Structures are given as structure tokens and as C-alpha cells.
Ligand SMILES: Cc1ncc(C[n+]2csc(CCOP(=O)(O)OP(=O)(O)O)c2C)c(N)n1
């Protein structure tokens with residue numbers, strides 16, 4: 454199953470990826486990252502189709518898409 | 521499992537200083553991916569603007585020069601004419617390109633300099649704290665028009681692609697947006713075209729990119745996407761305004 458891995462040291466919690474995901478797999482974490490943001494996370498298992506659209510819109514190159 | 525989206529080698533692997541949800545970071549990545557794909561990183565020279573992207577010379581992994589406000593096209597002209605083997609791009613905001621640098625923009629297009637300009641239209645002065653830009657929408661508040669832009673006092677927004685499309689020297693003009701993932705993919709295609717035109721000696725290319733500045737619009741990053749789609753796009757329609765294929769043609 455494809456998945457995304459969010460680099461919490463890069464993520465600025467902008468939430469743009471949550472809107473870009475056609476499957477609504479991404480949610481925001483409720484704990485702070487080391488940089489002081491609520492980072493994005495893959496919230497559901499068996500959800501990601503590896504389309505990469507979240508990574509397309511991420512301004513901070515924080516999302517790695519694995520297939 | 522395999523990593524699908526490797527970071528482009530034309531971008532230095534460090535964190536960028538832009539605000540959350542800012543469009544600059546997206547466009548930086550796209551330019552770097554295009555440099556990688558065209559294999560031109562080692563002969564590319566970029567001109568960084570004055571504006572929020574002033575530090576982009578730290579981010580692009582090619583030769584960079586940082587110019588005075590608005591003078592990007594003049595600097596790019598000088599580099600390209602003296603080093604024609606180089607691929608030269610100028611990266612500019614709307615305050616930079618359409619206000620203080622308007623003369624350089626118009627005349628480099630009129631001369632059809634063989635350069636590529638990446639123009640970030642975020643309808644505001646970002647770096648200096650949200651003053652009205654030439655591209656600020658009617659009714660849009662800014663620190664220098666807190667009640668919203670009033671055409672009686674502040675005039676009307678400048679549509680750069682439409683304006684330049686009157687010039688025969690402007691060979692490629694396209695307006696795109698980075699407010700959706702699909703728009704990001706289209707923007708990359710347009711940037712690639714602008715670089716390819718230069719490689720093929722086709723003359724002046726400019727891509728105008730509608731981009732988010734949530735900080736100075738006073739909105740959340742998600743509301744920023746909406747602002748581009750609902751407020752900016754009706755005034756700044758997306759599309760190709762001129763292309764070398766339709767010689768002299770205008771949309
Ligand atoms: C000659 C000169 N005039 C004015 C300024 C002040 N100044 C710095 S950035 C800027 C405008 C930035 O807006 P924009 O070009 O739209 O880029 P953004 O920050 O929005 O990316 C201005 C007026 C300057 N640095 N130099």
C-alpha cells in the first residue's frame with residue numbers, strides 16, 4: 454500500500470496537503486513538532502493511493518511519497 | 521517500496537524561510553525540477569529579486585545573482601548577451617516586476633530578450649508588510665489602502681500578461697496558479713516551456729503565477745487558496761496569452 458511520510462522538521466502545518474488529497478487521508482497532528490507547528494500526518498491506513506498531489510502543493514518539500 | 525518524489529538536485533536541501541502556505545516555496549521547487557529535467561543546472565544563472573524571494577540565491581543550486589529592486593530583466597539581459605550559452609531566468613514579485621521594474625519588464629519584452637521570467641503575482645507587497653501592489657484587487661485591503669483599494673484614489677490593477685501581449689517581442693506569455701495541485705502541475709509545464717523557448721532561442725518568455733501570501737492577506741493558508749481561486753482568477757484569467765507557435769497571435 455502506498456504511503457506518505459511527513460518530515461516534521463520541515464512541515465509548517467499549513468494544511469494545504471489536506472485539501473489537495475483526493476482521498477482525504479491527511480489530518481493535522483494534535484501535538485507540536487520541534488519547530489512549533491502542528492504537522493500533517495497520514496491519518497488513515499489503506500487510504501493513500503500514492504498519487505502525489507499532496508506533495509505537489511506542499512510549499513516546504515515536507516512530504517515523501519512511497520509506493 | 522520506492523520513493524516517488526525525490527527532491528530536485530537543483531534546490532539546496534535546506535529549509536526555506538517562507539511563511540506557512542506561501543506560494544514561493546512551491547514555485548522554487550518547480551523551477552528546480554525543470555532545471556533537473558532539462559539538464560541545465562550547471563549553465564543556469566538566476567536573478568533573485570528584492571522581495572520575499574531575496575534569499576532565493578541560498579535555495580537554488582545554480583549560479584545566482586541578487587539584483588536591485590525591479591532590475592531583474594536588465595541584469596538578465598546583460599548576462600544573456602555576454603554569456604549566450606547560459607540559461608538565464610529572473611524571479612520577481614509583483615511589486616518588483618509591475619511597479620518599480622515596469623520599464624525593465626516592458627522593454628526587455630519589446631526587445632524580445634532571450635530570457636525567462638518567473639513572475640509571482642500575489643497581489644501585495646509581501647516582504648515590506650502588505651502595502652498595495654499594482655496587482656492588488658479593487659476592494660482588497662492593504663496597509664496603504666486599509667479600507668480596500670479604491671480605483672478613484674489608487675487606480676486599477678495591472679494585468680501583466682494582457683499588457684505584454686500587445687508587444688510583438690513577447691513570445692511566450694502564460695498565466696497559471698499554484699492554488700491547487702493540478703494548477704501546480706500546469707505551472708511546471710509553463711515554466712518548462714519558458715526555459716525550453718530560451719534553449720531554442722525563441723526570445724522573451726514570461727510565466728505569471730497566481731500565488732498565495734496568507735500572511736499579508738490576513739487569512740489562513742487554506743483561505744489563501746480560496747482567495748486565489750475566487751478573488752484573483754476572475755480578474756486574472758489563466759491561459760496562454762502568446763506562444764511562439766501562434767506567431768503574432770494573441771488570445
Ligand atoms: C529601490 C528600492 N525601493 C524599495 C524597496 C523596498 N521594498 C522591498 S521589497 C518591496 C516589494 C516586495 O513586493 P513584491 O515584489 O510583490 O514581492 P513579495 O515580497 O510579495 O514576494 C519593496 C517595495 C527596496 N528594497 N529597494
Ligand code: SF4
Nearest residue numbers: 474501502504505507
Ligand atoms: S499521495 Fe495522494 S492519496 Fe496519498 S496522501 Fe498524498 S494526496 Fe493523498
Ligand code: SF4
Nearest residue numbers: 464465467468470511
Ligand atoms: S502542505 Fe507540507 S508544510 Fe503544509 S501541512 Fe502539509 S506537509 Fe506540512
Ligand code: SF4
Nearest residue numbers: 538539542572646733
Ligand atoms: S509575506 Fe507573503 S510572500 Fe512573503 S513569505 Fe510570507 S506569505 Fe510568502
